[in-house]
Amino acid sequence: MITTDFVPGSPCWLDLGAPDVEVATAFYRAVFGWQAEPHGGGDTGGYTLFRLDGKAVGAVGPLTEDGARSAWTVYFHTRDADATVQAVERAGGTVRVAPVGAGAGDGRFAQLTDPQGAEFAVWEPAWYPGIEAADGTGSLVWTELYTTDPAAAQTFYKSVFGWSTQDMPLPGGSGTYTLLTPAGCGEERMHGGLMGVPADLLGPGGKPYWHPVFGSRDCDATVGLATGNGGSLSMGPETAEGVGRLAVCTDPSGAEFVVLTPEGTL
Secondary structure, X not given: OOOOOOOOOOEEEEEEEEOOHHHHHHHHHHHHOOEEEEHHHOOOOOOEEEEEOOEEEEEEEEOOOOOOOOEEEEEEEOOOHXXXXXXXXXXXXXXXXXXXXXXXXXXXXXXEEOOOOOEEEEEEEOOOOOOOOOOOEOOEEEEEEEEOOHHHHHHHHHHHHOOEEEEEEOHHHOOEEEEXXXXXXXXXXXXXXXXXXXXXXXXXXXXXXXXXXXXXXOHHHHHHHHHHOOOEEEEEEEEEOOOEEEEEEEOOXXXXXXXXXXXXXX
């Protein structure tokens, strides 16, 4: 369960790097009903907040790194971005953007890459904690890492964030799915999972990646909105026992996300 009372290592923000912010904004507005507004109400280089019923659920901005492809970035809460960056480097990860301030004193962030190549970020808040809605329709309900080496990924993220992990077998003996929980928290704060995926199934370059899972009251209907507004369907919709009905989608620029209607009611 993702909440907005963030603890170290819990997901606290997400943003989309897009080649065309206006196209991305129109797509997610149509699919999830998000509103969009320039961050800070002014010119911030195209960085745009997504809101749902007035509450921030993420953001979109132009691609800023050479050779970057459109993708969602998940940010994890930290009380000390510098210390987290040092932990990443000790564990074999790399720093793409060293800790830097954001907004008018909102906080500090760093852009990082794990040893297998999956990109993520950390956020050290000053006065702006992060997303204001989670675990509901149209908001972040889960995070997921597809990686070529799940054992090494577990070792890395445990070292950096202290996450506890719990393995569960995938249906049909097709592998193992590892559940992730912030350090010192109970299972009710479980925030994501990681799974081993062969490089040839990971898209261009076989690069591991994180993707967000967004809640929906009707997975099939949300998929219809995605494909009807220029997105595409990579998998599903299908029903997973004990999880719900889900589908893997990509937006018009190729950024991947998952739509999930959990068992029960959101």
